[in-house]
Amino acid sequence: MPELPEVETTVRNLRKSIVGRRIKGAFSDTPQIFEDKRLLRTIGSELKGDSITSVDRHGKYLIFNLKSSRILLAHMKMTGHFLFVTTPRPKLTKSKPTESQIPPVSIVYTIDTGGANAGTVNEREVGERFVRFSIEFFDGARLLFSDVRKFGRIWLLDNGGRAEFFAKRKLGHDAMSPKCTEKYLASQLKRNRAIKSLLLDQTCIAGIGNIYADESLWQAKIHPMRKSSSLKEAEIRSIWAAIRAILKKGIRAGGTSIRDYRKPDGSLGYFQTLRAVYQKTGEPCRRCGTKIKRIVVAQRSTHFCPKCQRLTINK
């Protein structure tokens, strides 16, 4: 799921809800989401009494700045998404955690949505079934991290740990940052690789993923396999402008909700209704009617119009 527009939408949504609330506790029963496995047991006591002072983003990383000057970081990977709920904690089910798993502060229990009595509409909306991490605030509101595939990651950084964390990952400029100029893009494209693979490379530009890469290249009329070093200045300019326009459109649409992604309030984004090529294999190109083609680039499904987006420059 989440690419820059989804993460940005999440940030904007959460700023309105979680900033300033005092944390009563936190809980997770999914060891995979922590790089530091100790957090599985200690995250509750670590966060208790703290509060989130601001929410930010770098590429696809979500940044929760804490009053204690520490930072809670999150990456939603494929199916992760944050939900903010003020509804009462759901009723307990038989899948109650064992004694050893019960955290000192608060617990979010797994809801049994199977069987004839599959969860109520509300339970389905908040995706309780796949909650991997949760924070409970003193006023009863909760921040839930739902993630079917458990690829998402959460980190708790000490004061000052942020620079080291991002230096290690060598992220390029954020695609929506003023620093991500056309000139910067041109400098990054000097590496001689398929343009699509470079757009997906977070050390080149941070924030673009599979959907917005395909959409941007369609908009710019550039073939995804074009070698980046062969791109002319005008082509780079058009890619740069397309990235900006597409990401902006994605943000305005509240992101893409194809399967798992939702805004923190549970509502859907609508960029899926605006896309031109992503997962539109066989459908007519909006510009020329040619059937959209699917190939694999950088191990990812890639969708493009074989007529509008040519590899060779013949006209």
Next chain:
DNA sequence: GTTCCCCTGCGG
């Protein structure tokens, strides 16, 4: 560069 892996669910 590729290939495999981490996971779970869904649709053909």
Next chain:
DNA sequence: CCGCAGGGGAAC
């Protein structure tokens, strides 16, 4: 049963 899915890291 199979392939596929908004991501990314490790190993060859």
